[in-house]
Amino acid sequence: DVEDPSIRRNPIMTDADMAMKVDPIYREISERFHKDFDYFTDVFARAWFKLTHRDMGPKSRYLGPDVPAEDLIWQDPVPAGPTGYDVNAVKSHIAATGLTVGEMVATAWDSARTFRGSDMRGGANGARIRLAPQKDWVGNEPERLAKVLASYQPIAAETGASIADVIIIGGGVGIEQAAAAAGFDVSVPFSAGRGDATDEMTDADSFEPLEPVHDGYRNWLKDDYAVSAEELLLDRTQLMGLTAPEMVVLIGGMRVLGTNHGGTNHGVFTDRVGALSNDFFVNLTDMANTWTPAGDGTYEIRDRATGDPKWTATRLDLVLGANSILRSYAEVYAQDDNHQKFINDFTAAWTKVMNADRFDLD
Structure with missing residues (x-):
């Protein structure tokens, strides 16, 4: 009895x-716990700490005198990054690489x-996009990613x-x-200080759910799902902490920048790909166009008068x-006098995504 032995x-x-x-397998572990009480208490304490802190993010978000000095791999540790380098020099070097707007923007987006x-x-x-397993994810387009990283x-x-x-500077x-x-x-605003994680700092298996x-935003589905594409879009948006207007302006900008996964032309409502125009919204809301289902979740946009695709x-x-x-948000960005607003709002939403994990900037 717990009270009366x-x-x-x-x-x-x-x-x-x-x-x-x-x-x-479990018995072997249990026997070790039985024979070594100190080992048992250490493992239990670590497991309990992980359980109660798993959703707090990296250790940099912890407060108080009891924060452990040890870096634990499940915290996704990232070393402090340099800040004293010449950002303009980096930008000049990147501009000289010959990479396209789409390649630079898509790589930064995929990383963030x-x-x-x-x-x-x-x-x-941490730039874990260059490490396993992220460098091999289909969604990151490994060949394009390898080219940009090189x-x-x-x-x-x-x-x-x-x-x-x-x-991020490249984006x-x-x-x-x-x-x-x-x-x-x-x-585009930029804050230096990101670090580069290593394979030893990364639990590859734990990143599979990510x-x-x-x-x-890149007009891509890996497969057909029971959940609709637009519902999946909303889930991605809320996970990144974006609002509905931010979602709309980012999609409209990403489409005309040529960032579609696999280089598809779906939603690229412009004849000047690579220019940050509001063409997507202008043509999306143009009542001179009609939308016709084309199968497999795609549509054809045709001229209402002539029927031409x-x-x-x-x-x-x-x-x-x-x-x-x-x-209603799309119509705001489609206005002739709101091109500057579109660019400003796109840049602000972009910066928010790029800095989402920069808790040191809060």
């Missing part, structure tokens, strides 16, 4: 309890989009910047080039024009 009560065990004794506000995991800090690595080595920072360079191509001058199997699109594009709330 002189009273004997028969133990009652569930299947889970019996497994600790009967299963050969894994952030989850639910448990503060993922994001661009251009960035010598730049990081020469300038003293982290690869994580170079990836900013792409956006600035795209804005210039549209006739606007914009400077693998994207859909990304409405203009573009193709997916449900992820159509929802911005079909949903009344999302359409």
